[in-house]
Amino acid sequence: MIYLRPISMTDPARPPGALPLAGGWCWFSHVEVIERGAPSRLLPVADLDAETRHRLSAPRPDFGGLSMDKPRVMGILNVTPDSFSDGGKFLRPEAALMQARKMAAGADILDIGGESTRPGAAEVAVDEEAARTAPVIAALREGGLDLPISIDTRKAAVAEAAFAAGATILNDVTALQFDPDMAAVAARRQAPVILMHSVATPVTMQDDPQYDDVLLDVYDALASRLAEAEAAGIPRDLLAIDPGIGFGKTLVHNLTLLARLSLFHNLGVPVLLGASRKRFIGTISAEADAAKRMPGSLAVALAGVAQGMQMIRVHDVAETRQALSLWQAATTGGAA
Numbered sequence: 001m002i003y004l005r006p007i008s009m010t011d012p013a014r015p016p017g018a019l020p021l022a023g024g025w026c027w028f029s030h031v032e033v034i035e036r037g038a039p040s041r042l043l044p045v046a047d048l049d050a051e052t053r054h055r056l057s058a059p060r061p062d063f064g065g066l067s068m069d070k071p072r073v074m075g076i077l078n079v080t081p082d083s084f085s086d087g088g089k090f091l092r093p094e095a096a097l098m099q100a101r102k103m104a105a106g107a108d109i110l111d112i113g114g115e116s117t118r119p120g121a122a123e124v125a126v127d128e129e130a131a132r133t134a135p136v137i138a139a140l141r142e143g144g145l146d147l148p149i150s151i152d153t154r155k156a157a158v159a160e161a162a163f164a165a166g167a168t169i170l171n172d173v174t175a176l177q178f179d180p181d182m183a184a185v186a187a188r189r190q191a192p193v194i195l196m197h198s199v200a201t202p203v204t205m206q207d208d209p210q211y212d213d214v215l216l217d218v219y220d221a222l223a224s225r226l227a228e229a230e231a232a233g234i235p236r237d238l239l240a241i242d243p244g245i246g247f248g249k250t251l252v253h254n255l256t257l258l259a260r261l262s263l264f265h266n267l268g269v270p271v272l273l274g275a276s277r278k279r280f281i282g283t284i285s286a287e288a289d290a291a292k293r294m295p296g297s298l299a300v301a302l303a304g305v306a307q308g309m310q311m312i313r314v315h316d317v318a319e320t321r322q323a324l325s326l327w328q329a330a331t332t333g334g335a336a
């Protein structure tokens with residue numbers, strides 16, 4: 001099997017025949033042809049068949065009501081006592097609401113979670129997780145917030161409660177694998193779903209994760225998660241994927257994925273990148289305090305956007321928004 005990775009460019013001068021990357025703000029004139037156990041090579045897009053050219057270049061369907069022709073910012077709200085960077089800050093409903101309203105000024109999506117999935121985190125009971133998240137979502141809706149809200153959960157009952165309270169997107173870090181009822185909940189609601197790659201559970205996921213080839217293994221796993229979600233009755237145009245930075249991945253695994261993220265466009269759906277304040281940023285920058293990893297997080301977010309990532313999941317919404325608008329202005333010369 002060969003894997004085709006579009007080489008993502010943002011230069012204002014495009015060679016004739018260059019194609020838009022996923023209908024977005026990047027373009028490509030070559031793909032990297034990757035094969036297990038063989039050196040990779042470059043191929044001009046003129047040598048690709050029509051179906052492949054279309055899959056890599058066609059605009060993606062709207063996701064959760066948002067067009068995917070510009071990078072979208074997902075603001076993180078963890079209503080937990082123990083999340084790795086903001087744990088305990090927003091556990092009180094008033095604090096959660098205040099933070100949500102603050103982020104809503106710059107975010108395209110709010111992602112609300114009631115269970116930490118940081119490495120080593122223990123499972124939270126369904127009732128407790130639903131009681132942390134659903135009332136916050138309901139209060140935001142009652143207050144008139146009309147942004148898409150995603151519920152970050154692995155559990156069907158938590159998702160149900162969140163949808164009933166006004167959430168519109170499911171963000172499942174196990175790609176519908178943790179709870180056998182989850183796919184049916186999403187299918188019944190015809191809800192947009194983010195399928196994130198992870199291995200094992202947070203308790204064990206960082207115990208020596210192994211891959212033959214992390215990029216290709218994660219790609220294959222997401223391809224089969226997409227197929228299974230479709231088979232469960234969730235149409236492909238409701239699906240997005242996420243390589244799951246930090247979930248069962250070492251520093252080298254994370255960096256290998258980040259350097260070649262554009263491969264994931266080959267799956268034909270929007271791609272989300274969540275790297276904000278994660279441990280690898282602290283390792284590389286020697287910053288032990290997760291709350292001080294905003295600058296590194298911005299750099300990784302922009303590197304992802306330069307590879308056409310349609311959604312970026314971040315803690316620091318206003319800062320990311322500023323970085324994105326300046327990145328766009330500086331790469332397009334102000335044209336976009």
Ligand code: HH2
Nearest residue numbers: 078083084115116117118196242245274
């Ligand atoms: N990362 C975390 C949680 N949910 N969802 C997606 N789609 N992608 C991610 O990368 C992702 C995610 C972990 O980060 P955080 O929510 O900040 O921490 P915690 O799990 O400790 O609450």
